[in-house]
Amino acid sequence: MLTEELRNEAEPIIEAIYNDTFIQGLIHGNIDAAAVIHYLRADSLYLEEFANLYAMLIAKSDSKDTVKFLLSQMEFLLEGESEAHAVLAQAVDMPYEDIIRDGAWYPSADHYIKHMYFNAFSRENIAFTLSAMAPCPYVYRRIAEKAMARHTFEAGHPYRGWFEFYARDMDDTLDVMLTIIDNEAERMPAEDMKQLRRNFIESVEHERRFFNMAATKERWMEVDVHA
Numbered sequence: 607m608l609t610e611e612l613r614n615e616a617e618p619i620i621e622a623i624y625n626d627t628f629i630q631g632l633i634h635g636n637i638d639a640a641a642v643i644h645y646l647r648a649d650s651l652y653l654e655e656f657a658n659l660y661a662m663l664i665a666k667s668d669s670k671d672t673v674k675f676l677l678s679q680m681e682f683l684l685e686g687e688s689e690a691h692a693v694l695a696q697a698v699d700m701p702y703e704d705i706i707r708d709g710a711w712y713p714s715a716d717h718y719i720k721h722m723y724f725n726a727f728s729r730e731n732i733a734f735t736l737s738a739m740a741p742c743p744y745v746y747r748r749i750a751e752k753a754m755a756r757h758t759f760e761a762g763h764p765y766r767g768w769f770e771f772y773a774r775d776m777d778d779t780l781d782v783m784l785t786i787i788d789n790e791a792e793r794m795p796a797e798d799m800k801q802l803r804r805n806f807i808e809s810v811e812h813e814r815r816f817f818n819m820a821a822t823k824e825r826w827m828e829v830d831v832h833a
């Protein structure tokens with residue numbers, strides 16, 4: 607199955623993400639607070655766009671079950687990830703609303719978001735956008751599984767709740783996304799399947815760039831348009 611192959615192809619990139627600064631900093635509880643704040647500012651905006659993408663896909667869906675799934679995912683997204691964000695805000699001891707007030711689409715987040723919108727605007731078949739969106743829950747679940755398998759997070763660990771959330775709550779989203787992608791892929795010509803594959807693997811790399819964007823506190827050049 608296509609998504610089985612994609613998950614195997616993604617594994618080396620996910621292992622690299624796991625060993626990069628941001629995740630290692632969460633695991634060892636010694637991450638730079640400014641990197642966590644940078645991450646939250648970008649991620650709160652990213653998740654808003656993710657919800658908007660679901661809305662675009664609803665408009666393209668012809669199956670009632672798919673529409674119901676997309677609506678439930680919008681709901682989960684607008685509520686659910688706040689639990690993971692709350693863990694990070696607690697760890698840096700700042701009120702969440704104060705942290706995300708100054709968010710912006712920093713370069714790597716901007717690229718990732720536009721990669722998903724490009725597919726949503728240019729393709730009628732929702733599988734193209736879903737293949738760009740699926741690494742969002744998938745990469746986080748794999749990273750959380752690796753961390754929980756390789757480390758014992760003691761009760762007071764500041765980021766334990768973040769890993770527990772992503773190890774636990776991504777299954778429903780993922781199962782439906784991957785099923786839709788596989789069902790659509792079966793009826794596609796080879797070049798379209800190649801595009802699904804590219805969309806997925808590029809988004810896995812976008813996930814790596816997003817975490818590194820936070821670790822380096824990546825910003826645009828200080829030009830007025832982004833001030």
Ligand SMILES: Cc1ncc(CN)c(N)n1
Nearest residue numbers: 649652687742743746816
């Ligand atoms: C950039 C990004 N990727 C994935 C996730 C997990 N849904 C997230 N919160 N942010």
